[in-house]
Amino acid sequence: MTERATPFYCPYCGDEDLRPQEESHAAWLCTGCRRVFTVKFVGLNLATEHAEATT
Template sequence: MTTNRAVPFHCPYCAEEDLRPHGDKHGEWECRACRRAFSVSYIGMLVPGSK
């Protein structure tokens, strides 16, 4: 399955760039450098003027 969504360019824990898809769900990634798995998801658009 292909998607036009952006992919992370670096690990949020160690900042290395050796990322690979992880698991069966969209947005799951693994970092080969620090051996952590993490997920990235879209929550929604912010309403202008809201906190």
């Protein structure tokens, strides 16, 4: 499994031409808007509180 999550588009401009940014760990460069960003997976929310509140 890779340490780097692969985004499919830039969260700022929506461009799909992304390149790995080597200077910063797990960072991506958007060639459309020239922003460098990271993507972090925090986890899953498996709590049943929301499901119980909507029923």
